[in-house]
Amino acid sequence: MNTHQILTDTPDFPEDKIKQLHEYIDSIEDREHLLIHILHKAQEIFGYLPPELQLHIARTLNIPASKVFGVVSFYSYFTQEKRGKHTISICMGTACFVKGSAKMRDELGSMLQTDAHGTTKDGQFTVKEIRCIGACGLAPALMVDQKVYGHISHDNIKTILQLYKEDSHD
Numbered sequence: 001m002n003t004h005q006i007l008t009d010t011p012d013f014p015e016d017k018i019k020q021l022h023e024y025i026d027s028i029e030d031r032e033h034l035l036i037h038i039l040h041k042a043q044e045i046f047g048y049l050p051p052e053l054q055l056h057i058a059r060t061l062n063i064p065a066s067k068v069f070g071v072v073s074f075y076s077y078f079t080q081e082k083r084g085k086h087t088i089s090i091c092m093g094t095a096c097f098v099k100g101s102a103k104m105r106d107e108l109g110s111m112l113q114t115d116a117h118g119t120t121k122d123g124q125f126t127v128k129e130i131r132c133i134g135a136c137g138l139a140p141a142l143m144v145d146q147k148v149y150g151h152i153s154h155d156n157i158k159t160i161l162q163l164y165k166e167d168s169h170d
Helices: 003-008 015-026 032-046 051-061 065-074 094-098 101-112 154-167
Strands: 086-091 125-130 142-144 147-149
Touching: 015 032, 015 051, 032 051, 032 065, 051 065, 086 101, 094 101, 101 125, 101 142, 101 154, 142 154
Parallel strands: 086 125
Antiparallel strands: 086 142, 142 147
16 A cells, blocks of 8 residues: 555445544543553554554644654554464563473464464464573573463474364354
């Protein structure tokens, strides 16, 4: 999508999600000073913050789009790309790396048919590398959403994935 389209198109998002976002924004008095909170809520509702949504938020708040774009691009928590239902964070810190996290990353990528920063075609998993998760005694380690798994091996990666694949059918 080119810049002109982003600046002139109305976001094509589900009406219920737009309504939910607007209700949240309307409940805030000092909107401009709480931009980060609004962006967190928007990401919670939509799952990510594509440029069209960022522009919509800027227009709604009557602030420059550059301010919204700047905040989103500065903070690593915010994502501009759609994520899977579950996020798998592979620890690449020193202890995990020395104990084989790169090999586990490659195996995980093969099993899910994605790379170290990708989302599976079925939208169930997003894989990302992170610097350290603070579980050095469990190296190599990874997190699925907020749950830490340690001593990762070929066999237990399969087991962990199966837990979340089954969860996705609920």
